[in-house]
Amino acid sequence: MPASGPTPGVPDAGTTAAAEERLLDLVTRAVDPAGGFGWLDDRGRRTPGRAPETWVGARMTHVAALAHLRGRDGAGDLVDHGVRALRGLLRDDDRGGWLAVADRPEGPKDAYTHAFVALAAASATAAGHPDGAVLLDDVLAVVEQRFWDPDQEMVVEAWDAGFTTLEDYRGGNAAMHAVEAFTAVADVTGDPRWTARALAIATRLVDGVARAHHWRLPEHFDARWVPDLEHHRDQPDHPFRPYGVTVGHLLEWSRLLLGLRHALGAGAPGWLLPASTSLYDAAVARGWHVDGAPGFVYTTDFADVPVVRLRMHWVLAEAIGAAWVRHAVTGEPGALADHARWWDHxxxxxxxxxxxxxxxxxxxxxxxxxxxxxxxxxxxxxQATVLPSLPLAPSLVAAARAQREGRGPAA
Incomplete structure (x- = not known):
């Protein structure tokens, strides 16, 4: 990764550190004394009476683990708080797996939630938490038994609470986050099986489905992974399963493909880099400033017409991250200019x-x-904030650990 002196458009180390500390303060504010991390309101206060949600808690634990690897004061205590909740409050000890929400034991168990538990466990393990490896072994056993379909070489979507009935729907969102989690797991465990699974998912969804749809990646599928292009047409702004093309996922995939390419090294398929570029370019051309105002629209239809014109913060954050990683891999000045433009926005x-x-x-x-x-x-x-200060690596977990071990830029 380029790291020789200040780079125009890139926040300096002091600015990045200050922004990182402010975000970590939000993680601290979200701590629920009863366990896990709560839901913050618009003023950064934990919402009283709202039970902790596992995907939020797992993400917060992952962030805290990255911060601990980067030497941030207090981050280790946040990792410990998150791991204890993932091993206790949020775990279904009777039927296995993790609850989506702490107070809903009869709710479904989904791949999206379990992917983030796996990511948090890998991050906690890399950060040296004494129970990280136990949590990681536990969640990987559940993923292996309940969520990995060896015939399709894909993840299934959701079960009922007792793992007796499997939903017919399959989702690109959960599959994408499985790629993220599996890449991190491979970094931490050294087990190439997880990298191979990440590649299998990416090959099917990106090299197959996205390419066939001219880089308009369908998000919704039946049980045999046949795209359902009409899914949720009547509910286009669904928070997890919106209709059409989710622009931010094109950007997220673009970044994840480059991490997977790095993980595979000389054995990486030749399609990964051009596919990453194509997804990025499609997201920018079809999502940025396409309705007369700056910003990325949330979704489009399959003719590139904006459907939900709301601007989600996570889409912009993924654009920032994807631009930086593209620049780090290719050296393209246009990607660096995008990075600066989107930070300004x-x-x-x-x-x-x-x-x-x-x-x-x-x-x-x-x-x-x-x-x-x-x-x-x-x-x-x-992740968007700290990426420029990390070395290029298969996952952010690997990057933060390499930095701690002196194999990358100082935090």
Whole structure:
């Protein structure tokens, strides 16, 4: 990764450190004394009476583990708090797996949640938490038994609470986050099986489905992974399964493919880099400033017409991260210019004075709460903030550990 002196458009180390500390303060504010991490409102206060959600807690634990690897004071205590909740409050000891929400034992058990538990466990293990490896072994056993389909070489989506009935739906969102988690797991365990599984998922969804749809990646599938292009047409702003093409996922995939390429080294398939570039270019051409106002629209249809014009903070954060990694891999000045442009947009419209990111804006870049209320998630913002100060690696977990071991730029 280029690291010789200040780079125009890239925040300096002091600015990055200050932004990182403000985001970590939000993780601290989210701590629920009863266990896990709560849902933050627009003023950064934990929402009283709202039970901890596992995907939020796992993401917060992952962020805390990265921060601990980067030497941030207090981050180790946050990792410990998160791991204890993932091994206790949020775990279903009777039927196995993890609850989606702490107070809903009869709710479904889904691959999305378990992917983030695996990511948190890998991160905690890399950060040296004494129970990290136990948590990691536990979640990988559940993933192996319940969520990995060896015939399709893909993850299934969701079971009922007792793992007796499997939903017919298959989702690209959960599969994408499985790629992220599996790459991190491979980094921590050294087991190439997880990298191979990440590649199998990426090959099917990106080299297969996205390419066949001219880089308009369908998100919804039946049990045999046949795309359902009409899914949720009547509910286009669904928070987890929106209709059409989710622009931010094209950017997220673009970054993850480059991490997978790095993990595979000389054995990486030749399609990974051009596919990453194509997804990035498609997201920018079809999602950025396409409706007369700056910002990325949330979704489009399969003719590239914007459907949900809300601006989600996580999409902008993924654009920032994807631009940086593309520049780090290719040296393209245009990607670095994009990185600077989108940081400028974030500072102008999304990042508050206290360092938190407004979760959602309307089509005119005004604060909105149509799909999401509050600000529960620092995961995307934190990763976008720290990426330029990390060495290039298969996953952020590997990058932070390499940095700690003196194999990359200082934090």
């Amino acid at each position: 974030a500072r102008a419209h999304v990042v508050d004075a206290d360092g938190s990111w407004r979760h959602e804006l309307d089509a005119r870049n005004r604060p909105s709460a149509h799909v999401w209320t509050g600000r529960p998630d620092v995961y995307h913002a934190y």
